[in-house]
Structures are given as C-alpha cells and as structure tokens.
Amino acid sequence: MESDTKLNKQNPFLDGTHDPSLISWLDSANGHPLFSIHNLPFGVFKDSDGVRKCCVAIGDYVINLHGLWAERPFTGQGEVGLEALTDTSLNRFMSLGREVSKKFRQSLSQALTLGSDCEPLIRRALLPMSDVSLCLPCQIGDYTDFYTSIHHATSVGKLFRPDNPLLPNYQWLPIGYHGRASSIHPSGTMVYRPVGQCLNPDTQTPKLKATAKLDYEVELGIFIGQPTRAFEAVTIEHAEEHFFGVCMLNDWSARDIQAWEYQPLGPFLSKNFMTSISPWVVTAEALAPFRVPPTHYANRPKVVTLESNENSAFGGINIQMTCQISTAQMRKNGIPAIKLSQTSFKHAFWTINQMISHHTQTGCNLNSGDLLGSGTQSGPNAEEAGSLIEITRGGQEVIALPENEFRGFLEDGDEIELSGFCESENGLRIGLGTVVGRIAPALSSANFSQQGGV
Numbered sequence: 001m002e003s004d005t006k007l008n009k010q011n012p013f014l015d016g017t018h019d020p021s022l023i024s025w026l027d028s029a030n031g032h033p034l035f036s037i038h039n040l041p042f043g044v045f046k047d048s049d050g051v052r053k054c055c056v057a058i059g060d061y062v063i064n065l066h067g068l069w070a071e072r073p074f075t076g077q078g079e080v081g082l083e084a085l086t087d088t089s090l091n092r093f094m095s096l097g098r099e100v101s102k103k104f105r106q107s108l109s110q111a112l113t114l115g116s117d118c119e120p121l122i123r124r125a126l127l128p129m130s131d132v133s134l135c136l137p138c139q140i141g142d143y144t145d146f147y148t149s150i151h152h153a154t155s156v157g158k159l160f161r162p163d164n165p166l167l168p169n170y171q172w173l174p175i176g177y178h179g180r181a182s183s184i185h186p187s188g189t190m191v192y193r194p195v196g197q198c199l200n201p202d203t204q205t206p207k208l209k210a211t212a213k214l215d216y217e218v219e220l221g222i223f224i225g226q227p228t229r230a231f232e233a234v235t236i237e238h239a240e241e242h243f244f245g246v247c248m249l250n251d252w253s254a255r256d257i258q259a260w261e262y263q264p265l266g267p268f269l270s271k272n273f274m275t276s277i278s279p280w281v282v283t284a285e286a287l288a289p290f291r292v293p294p295t296h297y298a299n300r301p302k303v304v305t306l307e308s309n310e311n312s313a314f315g316g317i318n319i320q321m322t323c324q325i326s327t328a329q330m331r332k333n334g335i336p337a338i339k340l341s342q343t344s345f346k347h348a349f350w351t352i353n354q355m356i357s358h359h360t361q362t363g364c365n366l367n368s369g370d371l372l373g374s375g376t377q378s379g380p381n382a383e384e385a386g387s388l389i390e391i392t393r394g395g396q397e398v399i400a401l402p403e404n405e406f407r408g409f410l411e412d413g414d415e416i417e418l419s420g421f422c423e424s425e426n427g428l429r430i431g432l433g434t435v436v437g438r439i440a441p442a443l444s445s446a447n448f449s450q451q452g453g454v
C-alpha cells in the first residue's frame with residue numbers, strides 16, 4: 001500500500017493496521033468513536049461461570065479470545081500470541097514483547113477486514129459488549145505514580161510552597177513514588193471517602209476524620225509489557241520494548257491528609273485508599289499514529305541519559321483526556337454531566353520511555369503488568385487543569401455547578417468520569433474508554449467520632 005510506505009518514512013511504528021481506509025465486515029466497527037478496527041484494545045471479562053477471559057473490543061462487541069483459540073484462525077507469532085491470551089489475565093501475553101503483540105494485531109486486523117476468510121471464525125467468538133462485565137485486565141504486581149506535568153507540578157507547588165513551587169530536581173529527572181497495587185480497582189468501583197489524620201488549624205493538633213478535601217487526578221496509566229532484567233538499567237533507546245499499552249487512571253487523593261503527612265517522604269495514606277482504572281488497555285501499536293515530538297519547554301536542561309533521536313521525534317503521544325462531573329442532584333433531575341477539564345498527554349514534561357528508563361536506572365526491574373501512573377495531566381491553560389485542587393486553588397475558589405450547587409472538593413454522591421481518545425488529521429480515531437467512580441460516605445465514621453485529638 002503506497003500510503004503505508006509514505007507514512008512509514010515518517011513514523012517507524014506504523015504498518016498496514018493503521019491504514020485509514022481499512023473497513024471491517026463488522027458494521028458497528030466502522031466509524032465507531034472508540035473501538036474501530038484501528039484500535040483493538042485488550043480487556044478481561046468474567047463469563048457466566050465467573051471465569052476470567054481475555055477479549056478484544058471491536059465496535060459494539062468483544063471477541064472472546066478463549067473462544068477464538070478453538071477456531072485456530074492464526075499462524076506464526078499471531079498464533080503464539082493468541083495461545084497466551086487463553087490465560088485468565090493479560091500478563092503472559094504482555095510478557096512476550098512488542099514483536100508478538102504487533103504480529104497478533106496484524107493477524108487480528110486482517111481477520112476483521114472486509115473480505116477476510118476468517119469472518120465466520122471471528123463471528124463465532126463475538127459477544128455483545130453490553131453483555132460482558134469487565135475486570136482488571138492483568139495482575140498488577142507493582143504500581144508507581146509519576147509527576148510528569150510541569151503545569152500541575154507548578155500550580156500545586158504554589159499552593160504547598162508559594163515561594164518555591166518547582167523544586168530544582170524536577171527538570172532533571174522524572175519525579176515519582178512507589179504506590180499501592182492492592183487498591184487499584186476497575187472503573188465503576190465505589191469510592192469510599194477515606195478517613196485519616198488531618199491537622200486541625202484551630203488547635204494545631206491532628207485529628208482523625210473523614211477527609212473534607214477529596215479530589216480526583218486525571219492521569220494516564222501505562223502498562224509494562226516485556227519485563228526488564230533485575231540489576232540492569234534499560235537505556236532510553238530500549239525503553240520502548242517494555243511499553244505495552246495505556247488506560248485512563250484516576251488517582252483519588254485526600255488533600256487534607258496529604259498536606260499533613262507528605263513531608264518528608266511524600267504521599268502515603270492520602271493516595272493509597274483507591275486508584276481507579278479504565279478496563280481497556282489500548283496498545284502501544286494502536287497509539288502509533290498519534291506519536292508526536294515531546295512538547296518543547298524553553299531552557300530545559302539536557303539530560304543526556306534520557307535523550308534519544310527517537311524520543312525527540314516520537315516520544316510524546318497526543319491523547320486527549322477529559323474529566324466530567326455529575327452530582328447526585330444533577331442525576332436525579334436529569335441534568336447531564338458537565339466537563340471540568342480537557343487536556344492532552346502531549347504536554348507531559350517527561351515521556352513514557354523516559355519514565356521507564358529512569359525507573360530502571362538503579363537496576364530496579366519492572367514486571368509484566370506493572371502499572372505506571374503519569375501523574376496528574378494539566379495543560380498550559382486554566383481549562384486544562386486535571387484536579388480540583390488546581391481548579392479551585394485548594395478549595396478557596398469554588399466552582400459553580402447547575403442548580404446552585406458549588407464545589408471546592410468532592411461531595412458524597414459526586415461521580416467523576418475520565419475518558420481518553422486520539423484523533424489524527426487523516427481521520428483515524430481510537431478511544432481509551434472511561435473510568436468512572438462515585439463517592440460514597442466514609443465506612444468507618446463510627447470509629448472516629450471522638451472530639452479530642454487523635
């Protein structure tokens with residue numbers, strides 16, 4: 001295909017699966033806003049017996065990959081990949097590396113293209129998407145949260161340290177902390193308002209209470225594919241080999257707990273109660289057409305260990321990320337959710353490959369299915385702020401919602417929906433789907449009603 005050749009000269013990640021003219025025999029896939037033939041994201045669903053099975057989203061359906069294996073539609077690396085996808089999670093498939101996921105994608109794309117002999121085989125493995133219940137896509141052994149938006153880091157830094165918002169290390173290395181994998185939950189899981197120690201400004205003594213400053217954070221989740229070796233640093237040139245795919249991630253945060261606990265070692269209980277992720281994993285291959293040069297930041301120091309020609313040309317990804325809120329009252333009165341912000345991951349100060357490479361610099365190994373959070377993604381403009389603490393300046397400038405509701409931070413019954421999508425000038429569009437969480441009252445209020453100190 002001539003168009004492919006042309007595109008390939010500019011972007012080494014493109015192949016025939018990104019041809020905008022591809023049409024599927026499955027009508028609902030053509031023009032689908034999320035799950036066109038150009039996307040093919042992976043997920044895991046529970047069947048009617050409660051058994052977890054890997055699947056791919058296409059149009060209004062999912063392909064049950066366990067069922068598809070029985071049809072033996074593929075050969076070579078495509079077959080190797082499909083066999084690994086008969087597991088109850090994506091981990092083994094992720095571990096096989098980019099060559100297998102690329103070949104599997106090519107096999108599946110061809111099988112879904114109009115005129116393919118595989119149509120009857122695939123049709124037998126289709127399930128209506130509305131019938132499936134999605135789980136976490138893999139076993140997440142470790143979770144690390146980065147801080148890659150310089151706009152977020154600066155505006156939050158101003159609230160915590162007005163005189164010194166951006167610390168000098170920020171531009172020299174990707175800041176992050178090791179988070180909790182055990183409290184990562186799939187979209188739709190209720191978010192119970194956490195209880196924690198907060199400083200009482202009147203008495204200057206801490207008090208245990210339900211957080212009054214519950215917030216969301218709009219983040220990209222990044223899954224590790226092929227594992228890295230223990231005691232070996234992954235250079236920036238090889239980091240891409242370990243990048244499997246992305247999801248939307250909401251790093252729920254309790255700002256009053258955070259303000260009291262965060263020094264000197266960083267976030268702890270203010271973040272560990274819950275992290276929500278969208279159920280679909282959009283692969284690095286599907287993101288290829290949306291690779292862009294990282295945003296230029298003037299006077300940025302050159303960190304030679306985290307620079308490469310490929311990173312300079314294609315390190316960024318233009319993923320649009322939006323955040324919506326609906327309150328209990330809005331839903332009761334039939335008022336649709338309203339948008340709080342929209343930004344793009346292309347503004348990130350550090351790229352995915354820089355995060356991966358830096359994470360392994362000491363020899364710390366990354367395993368298949370490990371999750372990296374990008375940190376809150378805020379763009380350069382006010383309407384691109386990815387958390388309430390930025391939008392309301394720490395709760396001081398409340399936002400007005402319909403019907404005389406106001407918010408500094410989240411109230412019980414509020415629902416936050418993050419969604420992501422990519423669009424290209426030549427008409428390609430793929431979606432990451434959504435991660436939704438609704439706030440419920442604290443579970444343990446009976447245990448902390450005492451009026452004294454902690």
Ligand code: CA
Binds near residue numbers: 217373375
């Ligand atoms: Ca975060």
